[in-house]
Amino acid sequence: xxxxxxxxxxxxxxxxxxxxxxxxxxxxxxxxxxxxxxxxxxxxxxxxxxxxxxxxxxxxxxxxxxxxxxxxxxxxxxxxxxxxxxxxxxxxxxxxxxxxxxxxxxxxxxxxxxxxxxxxxxxxxxxxxxxxxxxxxxxxxxxxxxxxxxxxxxxxxxxxxxxxxxxxxxxxxxxxxxxxxxxxxxxxxxxxxxxxxxxxxxxxxxxxxxxxxxxxxxxxxxxxxxxxxxxxxxxxxxx
Amino acid sequence: xxxxxxxxxxxxxxxxxxxxxxxxxxxxxxxxxxxxxxxxxxxxxxxxxxxxxxxxxxxxxxxxxxxxxxxxxxxxxxxxxxxxxxxxxxxxxxxxxxxxxxxxxxxxxxxxxxxxxxxxxxxxxxxxxxxxxxxxxxxxxxxxxxxxxxxxxxxxxxxxxxxxxxxxxxxxxxxxxxxxxxxxxxxxxxxxxxxxxxxxxxxxxxxxxxxxxxxxxxxxxxxxxxxxxxxxxxxxxxxxxxxxxxxxxxxxxxxxxxxxxxxxxxxxxxxxxxxxxxxxxxxxxxxxxxxxxxxxxxxxxxxxxxxxxxxxxxxxxxxxxxxxxxxxxxxxxxxxxxxxxxxxxxxxxxxxxxxxxxxxxxxxxxxxxxxxxxxxxxxxxxxxxxxxxxxxxxxxxxxxxxxxxxx
Numbered sequence: 001x002x003x004x005x006x007x008x009x010x011x012x013x014x015x016x017x018x019x020x021x022x023x024x025x026x027x028x029x030x031x032x033x034x035x036x037x038x039x040x041x042x043x044x045x046x047x048x049x050x051x052x053x054x055x056x057x058x059x060x061x062x063x064x065x066x067x068x069x070x071x072x073x074x075x076x077x078x079x080x081x082x083x084x085x086x087x088x089x090x091x092x093x094x095x096x097x098x099x100x101x102x103x104x105x106x107x108x109x110x111x112x113x114x115x116x117x118x119x120x121x122x123x124x125x126x127x128x129x130x131x132x133x134x135x136x137x138x139x140x141x142x143x144x145x146x147x148x149x150x151x152x153x154x155x156x157x158x159x160x161x162x163x164x165x166x167x168x169x170x171x172x173x174x175x176x177x178x179x180x181x182x183x184x185x186x187x188x189x190x191x192x193x194x195x196x197x198x199x200x201x202x203x204x205x206x207x208x209x210x211x212x213x214x215x216x217x218x219x220x221x222x223x224x225x226x227x228x229x230x231x232x233x234x235x236x237x238x239x
Numbered sequence: 240x241x242x243x244x245x246x247x248x249x250x251x252x253x254x255x256x257x258x259x260x261x262x263x264x265x266x267x268x269x270x271x272x273x274x275x276x277x278x279x280x281x282x283x284x285x286x287x288x289x290x291x292x293x294x295x296x297x298x299x300x301x302x303x304x305x306x307x308x309x310x311x312x313x314x315x316x317x318x319x320x321x322x323x324x325x326x327x328x329x330x331x332x333x334x335x336x337x338x339x340x341x342x343x344x345x346x347x348x349x350x351x352x353x354x355x356x357x358x359x360x361x362x363x364x365x366x367x368x369x370x371x372x373x374x375x376x377x378x379x380x381x382x383x384x385x386x387x388x389x390x391x392x393x394x395x396x397x398x399x400x401x402x403x404x405x406x407x408x409x410x411x412x413x414x415x416x417x418x419x420x421x422x423x424x425x426x427x428x429x430x431x432x433x434x435x436x437x438x439x440x441x442x443x444x445x446x447x448x449x450x451x452x453x454x455x456x457x458x459x460x461x462x463x464x465x466x467x468x469x470x471x472x473x474x475x476x477x478x479x480x481x482x483x484x485x486x487x488x489x490x491x492x493x494x495x496x497x498x499x500x501x502x503x504x505x506x507x508x509x510x511x512x513x514x515x516x517x518x519x520x521x522x523x524x525x526x527x528x529x530x531x532x533x534x535x536x537x538x539x540x541x542x543x544x545x546x547x548x549x550x551x552x553x554x555x556x557x558x559x560x561x562x563x564x565x566x567x568x569x570x571x572x573x574x575x576x577x578x579x580x581x582x583x584x585x586x587x588x589x590x591x592x593x594x595x596x597x598x599x600x601x602x603x604x605x606x607x608x609x610x611x612x613x614x615x616x617x618x619x620x621x622x623x624x625x626x627x628x629x630x631x632x633x634x635x636x637x638x639x640x641x642x643x644x645x646x
Contacts (some may be wrong), residue, residue, distance in 0.1 A: 025428040049643055054560055054638070054639040054642065054643060055638070055640040074564065075564045078563060078564040078567075078639075079562065081559075081560060081561070081639070082562020083562070093553075093557045093560075095554050095558075096251070097250075097251040097252075097554075098244055098247060098248060102243075103455050107562050109241055109244075109556075110561065110562040110567055111566075136572075219281070225345065
């Protein structure tokens with residue numbers, strides 16, 4: 001689903017070159033749930049933004065769902081983001097001027113979907129995240145957990161093949177975080193590939209596979225998929 | 240189209256939206272009415288005088304130290320002028336079109352009529368007048384030389400014949416049968432209309448003669464006073480030469496005269512420019528105000544949209560992350576501006592018509608053509624789209640990765 005070979009990302013200024021990713025290799029299979037961990041500044045978010053086609057890379061190859069993306073133009077990248085990828089951000093990234101319904105509708109409108117289908121998908125996804133009654137509410141009227149569930153509903157409505165989550169529970173308390181994680185696991189069970197960047201070892205342990213990034217490189221890439229069951233066990237194996 | 244979410248988002252920016260819409264509305268109302276006034280002014284100053292202005296020259300002559308009979312002096316001057324190289328013809332008169340000064344009177348169709356049938360300018364003319372001015376006869380005939388009589392100053396004109404303009408003829412005899420009919424220039428003696436000319440504008444260009452600016456009557460008189468206007472018809476390309484040589488010829492014939500240095504010798508192009516200087520100045524001033532108003536409105540749109548783009552950078556990044564193309568973002572801001580513009584334009588149309596109605600009642604202005612309002616509305620919408628384009632383009636260049644950056 002997502003394969004990067006010898007990928008690099010360099011930020012250049014007049015005096016210095018900084019490698020955010022260097023000789024970066026990863027292969028995420030279709031339907032996998034991968035947690036990406038690593039210390040601050042290690043390149044986790046850079047990896048996620050490149051994986052989500054939010055940013056270009058400097059060298060190497062990146063195949064997304066079999067497509068080499070480096071040659072794609074801006075419109076083609078937008079289309080892939082819209083149709084194949086769902087995003088869940090730490091800061092929720094809902095549009096404050098739009099109500100819940102309109103927020104979820106945004107990517108569907110860019111897809112050119114008909115009104116009736118949009119409505120059906122929005123209502124279905126809202127029901128799935130348990131916020132059907134909040135369709136007309138604005139983000140500011142919702143709690144953090146509810147906002148993140150709206151963001152998940154927005155991603156869900158587009159039926160993405162790949163869900164990219166950047167610290168999805170970073171701004172939530174434990175109880176809300178648990179609810180959000182259960183939703184992500186639910187989406188995974190439905191067949192979506194999940195790549196989740198997190199600081200939280202407990203969260204990472206819920207993934208099938210952990211990828212650890214240090215200084216822009218994958219340092220520990222377990223080839224054997226592990227099916228999650230007991231957080232304690234995965235936490236231990238990570239140590 | 241994404242109209243409903245844009246409208247929904249605009250509800251959260253009521254103040255900015257209302258300000259821009261109001262600015263567009265006021266601009267439309269003022270610009271429509273101003274352009275209408277400019278158009279009227281331009282039409283006014285472009286009005287044809289009926290004479291061949293390009294070949295005409297006026298010389299103002301004032302006798303000094305002469306007393307008594309000016310008639311032979313006038314005849315001698317005309318003979319002198321008609322022999323100046325480059326001069327085709329010349330005549331003497333009390334006034335000329337567009338000069339700003341002349342005689343007017345009321346014409347009646349009956350003796351001692353109570354109130355005139357039409358007002359008219361009075362031009363003293365002879366058999367050289369029509370060929371000199373290049374005025375076209377459309378009916379009847381010109382004066383003959385033997386029909387021209389001398390008229391001393393302060394005497395009352397009672398001409399036996401007159402030549403009138405077509406506009407005046409229509410006013411006096413609406414059925415088109417003015418030729419040969421009588422008209423009362425003097426209260427008790429009729430004058431026969433022996434000719435009708437296509438057009439000859441009155442001397443006044445302001446409001447005084449607005450109701451009778453195309454009503455002119457030529458009377459077969461030579462005005463015998465110490466001040467005279469000579470009108471010369473000049474060959475093509477000879478205007479400059481004649482302007483220099485004609486006054487010299489007059490001075491050579493008789494030095495006891497004054498031809499004013501500043502405006503004593505004027506081609507009709509200069510007379511026209513002077514006559515309409517205030518109209519032209521007003522039209523230019525109004526046009527400048529229009530341009531400034533439009534520029535201020537455009538700047539307001541650029542400013543507000545730039546502010547909104549800066550304010551919504553993260554939101555634009557999120558939209559891009561969710562699949563919006565650059566075109567989608569550009570279209571979003573253009574549509575948003577179009578919606579605000581349409582709101583402003585609708586209000587502006589009402590204001591423009593209201594302002595015009597107020598001016599119609601207060602200043603006797605004409606009713607504003609709806610075409611002006613519609614053209615103004617389209618122009619304002621296009622101006623808005625033009626003004627918003629640069630900030631919208633900047634918005635479309637916000638990269639999708641902006642979604643991941645903290646504010």
